[in-house]
Amino acid sequence: xxxxxxxxxxxxxxxxxxxxxxxxxxxxxxxxxxxxxxxxxxxxxxxxxxxxxxxxxxxxxxxxxxxxxxxxxxxxxxxxxxxxxxxxxxxxxxxxxxxxxxxxxxxxxxxxxxxxxxxxxxxxxxxxxxxxxxxxxxxxxxxxxxxxxxxxxxxxxxxxxxxxxxxxxxxxxxxxxxxxxxxxxxxxxxxxxxxxxxxxxxxxxxxxxxxxxxxxxxxxxxxxxxxxxxxxxxxxxxxxxxxxxxxxxxxxxxxxxxxxxxxxxxxxxxxxxxxxxxxxxxxxxxxxxxxxxxxxxxxxxxxxxxxxxxxxxxxxxxxxxxxxxxxxxxxxxxxxxx
Numbered sequence: 001x002x003x004x005x006x007x008x009x010x011x012x013x014x015x016x017x018x019x020x021x022x023x024x025x026x027x028x029x030x031x032x033x034x035x036x037x038x039x040x041x042x043x044x045x046x047x048x049x050x051x052x053x054x055x056x057x058x059x060x061x062x063x064x065x066x067x068x069x070x071x072x073x074x075x076x077x078x079x080x081x082x083x084x085x086x087x088x089x090x091x092x093x094x095x096x097x098x099x100x101x102x103x104x105x106x107x108x109x110x111x112x113x114x115x116x117x118x119x120x121x122x123x124x125x126x127x128x129x130x131x132x133x134x135x136x137x138x139x140x141x142x143x144x145x146x147x148x149x150x151x152x153x154x155x156x157x158x159x160x161x162x163x164x165x166x167x168x169x170x171x172x173x174x175x176x177x178x179x180x181x182x183x184x185x186x187x188x189x190x191x192x193x194x195x196x197x198x199x200x201x202x203x204x205x206x207x208x209x210x211x212x213x214x215x216x217x218x219x220x221x222x223x224x225x226x227x228x229x230x231x232x233x234x235x236x237x238x239x240x241x242x243x244x245x246x247x248x249x250x251x252x253x254x255x256x257x258x259x260x261x262x263x264x265x266x267x268x269x270x271x272x273x274x275x276x277x278x279x280x281x282x283x284x285x286x287x288x289x290x291x292x293x294x295x296x297x298x299x300x301x302x303x304x305x306x307x308x309x310x311x312x313x314x315x316x317x318x319x320x321x322x323x324x325x326x327x328x329x330x331x332x333x334x335x336x337x338x
Contacts (some may be wrong), residue, residue, distance in 0.1 A: 002026045003246065004072055004116075006059050006107065007080030008052070009036035011190045012122065012179055014044060016078065016239040018188065021048040023243055028072045030065075031081065032058040035193050037335045043187045059103040065110035076118035076250050077111060078242055079104065082151075085197035086126075086293050089148035100151035101158070108162060118250045119159070120172045120242060125231070125259065125298055127153045127175060134265070135301035138175070138257045146293035163255045170253050172245050177231035177261035177300050179238050181320040182327035189327030190235075191334035200232075200320075203272060204328035207281045214283060216268050218290035223297055227268035231261040231299035234315035234323070244311035261300025262313040271317070278321035279329070 003020065007013045008029030014036075017027040021044070029041075029052050038054070045051040053072070057064040059081050082100045083089070089096045104121070111119065128136050129143030144150035156173050163171045180200040182189030196202040205211045219226040241260040249256045266274070269285075276283045306312045315323075 001076065001246065002028065002072065002074045004028050004030060004069070004074045004077045005080065006030045006077065007082065007122070009033060009038065009040045009054070010080060012235060012238060013078070013080040014040045014188055015183060015235045016080070016242050017044055017052055018047050018183065019236065019239040019243055021050045021052070025243070027052045028068070028074060029054045030057060030059065030068055032056065037191070037337065039335045039338065040188070043335070047183065047185060047187055059107050060099070062106050062110055065107060066113065069110055069114040069116070074116060076120070076246060077107070077116060078120050078122075078246070079107060080122045082122065084148060086146045086148050087197060087291065089146055089151070090292065093147035096147050096151045097154070101154045104155045105158060108159070112166075117168055118170045120174060120245050120250065121155065121159060123156055123173045123175045124149065124152045125175050125177045125261070125300065127156060128298070130295045131298065134297055135263060135299050136259065137301045138259055138304055145295065160255055168253050170250060170256070172249050172256040172258070174241060174245060175257070175259050176238060177233050177259070177298070179235045180232045180324060181234040181236065181315065182323045183236065184323050184326070186323075186326035186330040189324065189331065191331075199268060199271060200324055203275050203283050204324050206283050207275065207279045207325065208328050208332045210332065212284065214272065214285040215288040216285050217288050217294060219287050220290075221296040223267055225267050225269050228294060229265040229267045229297035229299070231263070231265055232271065232317065232320060233261050233313050234320050237313040237315050241305065241309070241311050244305070244309040248309045258305040258309060259300040259302050260305060261302050263300055263302050265297055265299035266317060271321075274317050275321045275325065278318065279325040
């Protein structure tokens with residue numbers, strides 16, 4: 001199976017490309033390198049023996065996409081490309097709507113022109129807003145508490161309308177919870193450009209000495225220790241979820257929606273303790289006020305994916321933290337620039 005992977009040089013996209021190659025699939029990567037580096041290709045090749053085709057460009061560039069799709073001969077698209085920082089989205093909403101919403105619409109237009117009817121979209125549990133209860137099932141009401149989440153929800157609504165109008169299309173919405181971890185080899189991991197916006201890379205950068213301490217935003221939530229609780233899922237489990245969706249739903253017309261999570265929640269301080277244990281390094285942290293748009297707790301009911309995609313997360317919090325530390329300690333400054 002030949003598959004176009006937008007944002008394939010990024011954290012989740014690159015790990016998914018490795019799993020795809022090992023499963024006998026052929027990823028063709030499109031990425032504008034806004035938050036990633038071309039040196040990721042060499043790591044994919046080192047792990048798999050295969051260097052994927054890579055086209056540098058932006059999904060908002062229709063002529064670029066038409067050219068890629070004319071060459072690539074793909075039958076499906078995995079769509080990871082997008083901006084993803086909650087705080088930044090509050091400061092730069094226009095960029096988020098342009099990149100995430102407009103970019104997706106240009107991509108679908110190009111797919112339609114090329115006769116490609118299969119799309120798997122990298123969505124987010126943020127589309128559930130602030131849920132009244134947990135765990136979260138796919139039929140929960142959707143809403144958004146920040147422009148990032150709203151952009152994901154807008155894309156979901158656009159894709160639902162498109163699929164209804166074009167019933168031959170197969171569109172799968174994968175609502176991620178909190179991806180963490182790294183490839184177990186330590187060769188690939190999360191390498192955010194600038195200050196990390198997610199918990200695990202910030203913890204690991206503190207542990208390796210790149211940052212002085214972690215700011216823990218809010219310790220007065222109604223949770224086990226007052227800090228926010230999330231469903232952390234190992235990035236390789238998440239990658240395997242995409243392969244399961246491709247194999248199970250990629251050729252089945254309709255709109256398909258799945259949570260990809262573990263079904264377990266851990267607090268910020270529990271993650272700090274687990275990482276400190278895995279790394280043998282005390283992670284310094286300071287308490288800070290809550291951030292706007294954050295919620296108390298959020299974790300998945302992943303039973304639908306287990307039943308219909310025959311997929312479930314198997315890696316533990318110990319795997320997540322140990323693999324992250326292996327990546328960060330082997331690559332203290334992330335991927336090289338060249």
